[in-house]
Amino acid sequence: MTETAPRPTLEAVAALAGVSRATVSRVVNGGEGVREPLVQRVRRAVEELGYVPNRAARSLVTRRHDAVAVVIAEPETRVFADPFFGLQLRGISKELTAHDSQLVLLLTEGRDDHARVARYLAGGHVDGALVFSLHLDDPLPGLIRGAGVPTVFGGRPDWSDTSDRSVYVDSDNRGGARAAVRHLVSLGRKRIAHITGALDQTSAVDRLDGFRDVMGDADPRLIVESDFTPAGGERAMRELLDRRPDVDAVFAANDLTASGALRVLRECGRRVPEDVAVIGFDDMLPVADQTDPPLTTVRQDIEEMGRLMASLLLTGLDRGHRDKNAPDAPPGVILPTTLVRRGSA
Amino acid sequence: MTETAPRPTLEAVAALAGVSRATVSRVVNGGEGVREPLVQRVRRAVEELGYVPNRAARSLVTRRHDAVAVVIAEPETRVFADPFFGLQLRGISKELTAHDSQLVLLLTEGRDDHARVARYLAGGHVDGALVFSLHLDDPLPGLIRGAGVPTVFGGRPDWSDTSDRSVYVDSDNRGGARAAVRHLVSLGRKRIAHITGALDQTSAVDRLDGFRDVMGDADPRLIVESDFTPAGGERAMRELLDRRPDVDAVFAANDLTASGALRVLRECGRRVPEDVAVIGFDDMLPVADQTDPPLTTVRQDIEEMGRLMASLLLTGLDRGHRDKNAPDAPPGVILPTTLVRRGSA
Numbered sequence: 001m002t003e004t005a006p007r008p009t010l011e012a013v014a015a016l017a018g019v020s021r022a023t024v025s026r027v028v029n030g031g032e033g034v035r036e037p038l039v040q041r042v043r044r045a046v047e048e049l050g051y052v053p054n055r056a057a058r059s060l061v062t063r064r065h066d067a068v069a070v071v072i073a074e075p076e077t078r079v080f081a082d083p084f085f086g087l088q089l090r091g092i093s094k095e096l097t098a099h100d101s102q103l104v105l106l107l108t109e110g111r112d113d114h115a116r117v118a119r120y121l122a123g124g125h126v127d128g129a130l131v132f133s134l135h136l137d138d139p140l141p142g143l144i145r146g147a148g149v150p151t152v153f154g155g156r157p158d159w160s161d162t163s164d165r166s167v168y169v170d171s172d173n174r175g176g177a178r179a180a181v182r183h184l185v186s187l188g189r190k191r192i193a194h195i196t197g198a199l200d201q202t203s204a205v206d207r208l209d210g211f212r213d214v215m216g217d218a219d220p221r222l223i224v225e226s227d228f229t230p231a232g233g234e235r236a237m238r239e240l241l242d243r244r245p246d247v248d249a250v251f252a253a254n255d256l257t258a259s260g261a262l263r264v265l266r267e268c269g270r271r272v273p274e275d276v277a278v279i280g281f282d283d284m285l286p287v288a289d290q291t292d293p294p295l296t297t298v299r300q301d302i303e304e305m306g307r308l309m310a311s312l313l314l315t316g317l318d319r320g321h322r323d324k325n326a327p328d329a330p331p332g333v334i335l336p337t338t339l340v341r342r343g344s345a
Numbered sequence: 346m347t348e349t350a351p352r353p354t355l356e357a358v359a360a361l362a363g364v365s366r367a368t369v370s371r372v373v374n375g376g377e378g379v380r381e382p383l384v385q386r387v388r389r390a391v392e393e394l395g396y397v398p399n400r401a402a403r404s405l406v407t408r409r410h411d412a413v414a415v416v417i418a419e420p421e422t423r424v425f426a427d428p429f430f431g432l433q434l435r436g437i438s439k440e441l442t443a444h445d446s447q448l449v450l451l452l453t454e455g456r457d458d459h460a461r462v463a464r465y466l467a468g469g470h471v472d473g474a475l476v477f478s479l480h481l482d483d484p485l486p487g488l489i490r491g492a493g494v495p496t497v498f499g500g501r502p503d504w505s506d507t508s509d510r511s512v513y514v515d516s517d518n519r520g521g522a523r524a525a526v527r528h529l530v531s532l533g534r535k536r537i538a539h540i541t542g543a544l545d546q547t548s549a550v551d552r553l554d555g556f557r558d559v560m561g562d563a564d565p566r567l568i569v570e571s572d573f574t575p576a577g578g579e580r581a582m583r584e585l586l587d588r589r590p591d592v593d594a595v596f597a598a599n600d601l602t603a604s605g606a607l608r609v610l611r612e613c614g615r616r617v618p619e620d621v622a623v624i625g626f627d628d629m630l631p632v633a634d635q636t637d638p639p640l641t642t643v644r645q646d647i648e649e650m651g652r653l654m655a656s657l658l659l660t661g662l663d664r665g666h667r668d669k670n671a672p673d674a675p676p677g678v679i680l681p682t683t684l685v686r687r688g689s690a
Contacts, residue, residue: 090422093421103451108438
């Protein structure tokens with residue numbers, strides 16, 4: 001343990017400034033009703049002693065902690081292996097820092113730890129929560145609602161409870177998927193396959209729906225379930241080549257999956273895009289531009305999603321502060337996606 | 346309020362405000378059904394005493410939050426770009442989860458945000474802090490001491506205050522560096538260079554000292570300052586080839602730096618290890634085994650460092666709970682390093 005020097009107290013500040021503790025307290029909390037010369041004296045004492053006001057006590061008055069929790073419903077290993085989360089956190093971090101709010105990332109080993117996360121959220125340590133990468137059968141959304149903190153979700157939640165009016169930010173997954181598959185059709189491809197994402201997440205379900213919007217009742221062997229990881233993409237591509245060796249195009253649910261599929265195609269001597277055209281989703285850099293060949297993909301602005309989640313939460317907190325009866329924010333904000341053409345399709 | 350002083354109780358707040366405990370409790374829990382003048386009196390008493398309400402039932406009894414903060418003194422972008430931090434967090438996460446303690450990662454945009462981090466630490470949200478990647482002129486250590494929470498550091502801190510007895514976990518950086526350079530000497534190399542890490546961190550200083558232990562007063566042109574990143578390694582290698590085109594061995598301060606150096610050597614037509622032997626530091630997988638050629642390096646157990654930091658903190662918390670007069674834990678724990686021989690040297 002660090003041997004801690006005693007933290008300067010309110011009493012010490014009061015003594016140095018020659019005022020009462022109540023005066024110090026009032027100055028620290030905004031200075032209303034205190035004469036300016038006293039305010040100056042207190043501030044000088046605060047500075048001189050390096051007094052750090054006890055936020056927990058202060059937040060009882062202001063009911064603000066100036067901290068926002070981020071919960072990613074994935075094991076810590078996945079959070080650090082997939083650059084998607086780093087990008088989303090970058091947007092969140094910039095926005096929170098601009099509002100002097102502390103980003104508190106709650107990491108877990110897995111789903112078993114979500115009750116503990118909810119306890120922390122309920123414990124009065126943060127003003128609100130940003131939650132992403134939800135899975136359909138995860139108890140987390142219910143636990144978070146139980147915790148009673150303002151929450152913005154990243155990605156459309158899919159509660160069976162239709163009365164839920166959770167605010168969320170998402171990309172146009174279905175529209176983006178349609179654009180990708182239409183592009184493959186326009187290239188004259190006939191046997192277009194889809195390697196799905198993890199189908200317990202709405203983003204994967206929506207991209208599959210977009211594929212089906214264009215392809216109708218395609219041969220079910222052309223749809224292979226996967227999990228958004230490079231290794232999953234490799235497995236799925238092998239299975240696809242086994243099921244339908246004549247496949248001439250692949251729409252992969254994200255860039256990491258597409259990168260795995262590209263490796264297997266190269267291994268098996270298929271030329272991309274001549275023999276098999278490949279499209280990903282995300283436009284995750286430096287993944288999408290460093291595959292061989294560079295990846296045609298559907299761009300979503302992951303960093304902006306994070307920024308917007310944080311912004312909606314902070315705006316909601318301010319509004320709640322100003323007027324408890326203000327109308328609810330819109331439940332969902334959908335960001336557009338765009339097709340980015342590189343060498344793979 | 347100092348960390349060791351007894352925390353103000355509900356009773357103390359009640360006494361100061363001149364109200365019953367039940368009234369304080371009601372105000373702390375939302376204030377419903379309490380007349381406004383009483384609410385004000387209680388809030389003032391709460392502030393003056395620095396009373397921290399513990400909403401979770403358990404922490405009312407144990408004064409524990411079952412949460413530990415992790416502070417990495419790097420911008421969020423760096424945290425997610427360098428796999429070192431992911432590995433250290435993996436060890437920390439496993440250990441904390443095994444003790445049902447929540448990992449609370451406090452991310453920042455940079456040094457300007459460290460005062461806010463210290464406020465969060467001081468705010469009664471966590472039982473202690475694990476702090477790593479400190480830089481020599483960073484105000485963070487002082488701020489953390491001011492926050493008064495038990496702390497374990499990752500990497501030897503280098504305070505000028507020699508009375509500081511901070512607990513830390515580190516690797517044998519100097520011994521590992523000596524082993525690397527001795528290996529290069531044993532291969533018959535004569536013009537051995539060192540690409541340093543960021544010299545405002547003790548790990549980089551210690552590795553440079555280890556290099557000097559073996560090489561004595563080497564030509565100063567053989568020592569190039571860098572920053573632990575792949576791009577920094579590229580820049581340093583170019584400068585080195587410019588200064589001393591006859592260089593026949595490089596000890597790089599970490600694997601990422603070595604990977605950048607290898608790229609430049611290949612670009613410049615130097616064969617590794619025939620023309621220039623290269624050794625890294627970390628044995629970071631999948632970096633060290635995927636370079637071309639695979640990297641000879643000094644292995645440190647990064648995940649174990651994280652695990653041990655968490656374990657020391659939790660043990661200290663328990664000990665502090667059992668017996669306030671127990672002797673201090675040893676200030677530093679140094680983990681051994683080992684040379685791992687692959688193709689590059």
